[in-house]
Amino acid sequence: MDIVVPVRLVPDPVEELDPGPDGTDIDRDWIEFVSNEFADHALEEALLIGEEREDASVTVVALDDGLGDVEEVLHRAAAKGADRLVSITGVSPGAPASEAAALLAGFLAEEDFDAVFTGVQSAEDRDGQLAGRLASALDLPHLTVITSVAVDGDTAAVEKEFGGGVTADYAVELPAVLGIQAAREPPRYVTIRQIRNAMRDADIEAVDAEDLGGSVTPATSVVGLQEPETGERAEMIDGSAEEAAGEVIEVLEDHGIRV
Amino acid sequence: MSGIYAVTEHQSDEALDDISYEMLDAGRRLADDLGEELVAVVLGADVEAFTGELGVADRVLAVEDDALAQFNPMAYADAVEGILAAKEPRLTLSSVTSIGMDVAPAVADATGTPLVSYVADVAVEDGDVVATSQLYGGKMNVDSALEGGAGILAVAAGAFDADAGRAEGTPDREDLAVDVGPDGVAFQQLNEPEAGDVDITRADRLLAVGRGIDEEDNIPLAEETADALDAALASSRPITDNGWLPKNRQVGKSGKTVDPDLYLAAGISGAPEHVEGMTDSELIVAINTDEEAPIFDYADYGIVGDLFDLLPALEEQAGG
Numbered sequence: 001m002d003i004v005v006p007v008r009l010v011p012d013p014v015e016e017l018d019p020g021p022d023g024t025d026i027d028r029d030w031i032e033f034v035s036n037e038f039a040d041h042a043l044e045e046a047l048l049i050g051e052e053r054e055d056a057s058v059t060v061v062a063l064d065d066g067l068g069d070v071e072e073v074l075h076r077a078a079a080k081g082a083d084r085l086v087s088i089t090g091v092s093p094g095a096p097a098s099e100a101a102a103l104l105a106g107f108l109a110e111e112d113f114d115a116v117f118t119g120v121q122s123a124e125d126r127d128g129q130l131a132g133r134l135a136s137a138l139d140l141p142h143l144t145v146i147t148s149v150a151v152d153g154d155t156a157a158v159e160k161e162f163g164g165g166v167t168a169d170y171a172v173e174l175p176a177v178l179g180i181q182a183a184r185e186p187p188r189y190v191t192i193r194q195i196r197n198a199m200r201d202a203d204i205e206a207v208d209a210e211d212l213g214g215s216v217t218p219a220t221s222v223v224g225l226q227e228p229e230t231g232e233r234a235e236m237i238d239g240s241a242e243e244a245a246g247e248v249i250e251v252l253e254d255h256g257i258r259v
Numbered sequence: 260m261s262g263i264y265a266v267t268e269h270q271s272d273e274a275l276d277d278i279s280y281e282m283l284d285a286g287r288r289l290a291d292d293l294g295e296e297l298v299a300v301v302l303g304a305d306v307e308a309f310t311g312e313l314g315v316a317d318r319v320l321a322v323e324d325d326a327l328a329q330f331n332p333m334a335y336a337d338a339v340e341g342i343l344a345a346k347e348p349r350l351t352l353s354s355v356t357s358i359g360m361d362v363a364p365a366v367a368d369a370t371g372t373p374l375v376s377y378v379a380d381v382a383v384e385d386g387d388v389v390a391t392s393q394l395y396g397g398k399m400n401v402d403s404a405l406e407g408g409a410g411i412l413a414v415a416a417g418a419f420d421a422d423a424g425r426a427e428g429t430p431d432r433e434d435l436a437v438d439v440g441p442d443g444v445a446f447q448q449l450n451e452p453e454a455g456d457v458d459i460t461r462a463d464r465l466l467a468v469g470r471g472i473d474e475e476d477n478i479p480l481a482e483e484t485a486d487a488l489d490a491a492l493a494s495s496r497p498i499t500d501n502g503w504l505p506k507n508r509q510v511g512k513s514g515k516t517v518d519p520d521l522y523l524a525a526g527i528s529g530a531p532e533h534v535e536g537m538t539d540s541e542l543i544v545a546i547n548t549d550e551e552a553p554i555f556d557y558a559d560y561g562i563v564g565d566l567f568d569l570l571p572a573l574e575e576q577a578g579g
Contacts, residue, residue, distance in 0.1 A: 013470075013528070016551050017398050026399060041500065097364065098374075121360065123395045126403065128376045128413060132332070132364030141443035142365065143332055145357040145513070157447075161513050162270050162357045163416075165452030165506060168330070173443035179360070181513070182500035186475075220373045220410065223389060224402035228553065234545060234561030244562045245572035248544060251560055255542050257464065257521050259488050259577040 001056040001151060002113045003046040006104050006130065007077070008095070009033040009068035010123040019225040026225065028093055033068030035076075038119025044183035045149055046117050047081045053151065059084040061107060063100055065091040071204065078198035079190040085202055090209040097125050098219060101133035106212030108138060113175060115156065120144050120179040127219060131179030141172055144179025260409055263290045264320065264348040266300045266339055267309065268358045270330070270449070275301075275309050277421040278359070278414075282352040283315045284424030285381055285414055290317070292383035293408055295349055299430070302338050304328035314428025320346070321432055324439045329449070332361035333442035339366045341437030350388065351411045357513070363413040373410035375403045379418035379531070383408065393418070396530040397553045416512055417535035452507060457491050459508060464490035464521040467510055467537070468498060471526015471547065471566050475503045481525065484570040487577040490521065495533045511536035525566040529554030546570075 011017060012032040020027040043060060050056040060077040064070040064087045074085040088103055095103075108116070116138075118131045135142030143160055147167065150157045156172045161181055172178065237247045252259055265286040267279035283299060290297035299316035301309050306321045313319055320342065326334040339362060343351065353363035355377055367374035379400070380391040388408040392401045393415055405412075459465060466485040472478065485492040492508060499509040510517055512532040522540035526547065527533060534557055537543070545558035546566050555561040562569060 011395060013396055014549065016549075017395055019399075026395070037497070098368070101368065125376055126392050126394060126401055128364035128367055128374045129360050130364070132336075132361060132366075133368040136336075136365045136368035141333060142361070143444055144361050159450075160357065162330075163276070163513060164516075165509075165514060166270060167450045167452075169447035169450065171445040171447060176443065186501035186503070220375055220390075220403040220405050222401055223404045226400050226402075228393070228397060228400050228556070232556075234543075234555045234558035236555075237560055237562045241564060241568035241572040242576075244564060245569060245576050248560065248562070248573060249576050251544070252521065252542070255520070257542070 001049065001053050002059065003049060003056065004059045004061060004108065004111070004113045004116045005039065005043045005046050006100065006116065006118055007035050007039040007043070007060055007062045007073060008100060008122055008124075009062070009065070009070065009073065010036045013123070023225055024222040025094060028067055035073045036119045036122045038121060038180065040187040041183040042117035042119050042180035043077055043080065043082065044185060044187040045180050047188070048184060049149060049151055050081060057083040059086060059113070061086040061088060061104065063091045063095060063103065064089045065093045065095060067093055072195070074204055075195050075198045075202060076190060078202040079194040080188050085204045086207060087204050088207050088209055088212065094124050096127045096219065097122070097130045097133050098127050100130055101137050103209055103212050104134055105137035107207060115174055116177045118177065118179050120146070120181045129179060131177050135177035138177065140176050142177040142179070143170055143172055145181045146178050147182045148184050149178060260347045260349040262296045262298050262346060262348045263293070263350045263352065264298045264300050264342060264346065265316070265352040266302070266362070268354065268356060269303070269309055273308055275312070276356070278354045278356050278416050280312070280421040280424035281416065281419040282354060282414055282424065283313070284419040284421065285412070286352050287315050287424065289350060289381055289383065289388065293349065293386070298348075300342060302327045302335060310429045310432065312425050312427060313430060314426030315424050316430050318430050319432040321434045322437050322439070323434065324437070326439045326441050329446040330358055331441050331444055331446055332365065333444050334439040335362045336365040336369065337439035338437050340369055341439070342435060343370050343372065345435060349409050353411060353413045355413050355415050359413050363411055367411055373405060374413065375405065375410065376413040378412045378414045381412065393531050396528060397534070415531060417531070457507065459491055459493045459510065460515050460517055462491035462517070463519050464488060465493045465517060465519045466490045466523045466525065467493040467495065467527060468525050468566070469495035469527030469533070470497045472498065475501070477567070478503055480567070480570055484574040487574040488523070490523065493517065495527045524554055524558065525570060527554055528552045529557060
């Protein structure tokens with residue numbers, strides 16, 4: 001049971017974003033990039049299956065656009081228990097899902113695998129989500145927004161989430177591409193020491209994006225970028241925590257909410 | 260290429276999901292601006308039940324097949340690809356729901372059609388369509404141009420007006436035969452949400468916590484504050500994804516829609532998927548360390564500060 005987990009780095013959700021100089025992309029200077037949180041869940045689900053099955057191996061493939069610390073992300077994955085680390089280098093900054101899918105399809109064409117677990121979405125999926133595109137490129141079944149995977153032989157029993165708390169059970173023939181919304185457990189924590197040890201022991205295989213052909217769907221062009229127009233901003237309450245809390249209580253009482 | 264085709268969605272056997280009417284609202288505007296026909300695409304084993312409120316569309320295009328009885332990403336993609344091949348739509352509308360995310364990217368890749376996702380607004384400029392995507396958790400709007408106004412638009416849930424896209428009436432229906440198959444994905448069963456201990460949709464007051472709560476060990480702090488305020492505890496998605504609170508406490512796209520008298524959001528940035536579930540709240544108060552957090556655009560009152568200071572202060576002063 002070989003599971004491949006693609007990881008893309010995205011701007012840290014806590015970063016303040018600005019339009020870049022040419023107005024067609026965010027300014028990628030001076031901001032931190034972190035692994036896509038949904039990819040963290042995809043990795044966790046893969047590792048959980050790895051623990052349940054002796055024959056399982058987990059390969060993490062990071063797309064390196066030269067901006068984030070891909071090595072750190074891969075070493076962290078190794079510290080968590082990933083068996084094999086691959087970095088696809090020379091990826092364009094903030095590569096959209098179409099490019100990521102084409103590169104990953106090129107890489108996976110030469111690989112034996114039973115499943116690909118992608119994060120269900122990423123902050124930069126302007127042209128759609130990765131799982132469906134990658135599955136189409138590989139001509140494999142796919143299903144996304146998944147919250148649990150149980151592998152039995154050549155089939156994965158998965159739970160897919162719809163809106164309003166409704167879910168559905170599906171059986172998916174392997175190999176397949178599954179878009180993971182949430183792992184059964186929160187992504188595991190590893191210490192700096194564990195990451196350092198992984199850094200010492202783990203090899204990263206580097207693959208050049210240029211060597212991975214693959215056709216890219218015609219993209220649309222970005223013609224503008226702006227911070228969302230703010231509606232009426234909240235009335236801000238200043239002061240110490242005690243003062244602010246007191247003012248909130250007053251506001252609530254003014255609105256007939258007695259506490 | 261002609262026509263605007265909105266690929267409607269349904270989880271149940273009885274009615275289309277609201278997102279379908281949101282697509283039809285966007286589609287109607289685009290069709291009028293581009294001088295095109297609006298076609299409501301309905302997929303299922305028997306679509307009769309879904310066609311009664313499609314008065315906003317000019318025509319209905321139905322694909323009926325047993326493989327479409329429940330949602331199946333492969334069969335749905337086959338159906339939409341078949342429609343693209345047979346009808347060559349100018350624009351196809353899909354969504355960023357659990358269904359749309361399974362269909363639109365696969366169809367875009369298989370057919371080589373440009374796709375813009377997370378679309379929250381559309382405009383027509385000189386025959387080109389400019390679609391505005393809400394990206395980066397709602398922090399940046401990105402405008403994409405579709406040359407000749409052709410491609411697939413996946414609209415964000417809650418961005419368009421379902422009421423404007425819903426009207427009594429069943430336009431002329433055409434049935435299209437498409438070869439569809441489950442291709443390795445088998446639907447098993449639908450699971451209704453567990454009732455759980457608390458129904459947050461019925462609570463008058465909610466304290467909702469998000470990523471800012473940092474770790475599971477801090478949940479009791481929020482519980483105590485909620486108790487002091489006589490509020491139920493709710494959360495944004497990352498908290499339930501991590502298993503720190505049960506799924507029935509989640510507000511937003513994949514959770515519940517709530518409209519309490521008081522919605523106190525602590526450590527929630529205000530991503531569109533969350534905001535969708537709480538904007539109808541009577542009074543919204545937000546606490547966040549990031550003064551740029553989008554939540555402050557929706558809140559009535561805001562405090563830039565640390566929830567670990569503010570929640571205990573609120574708890575202490577409640578009941579005073």
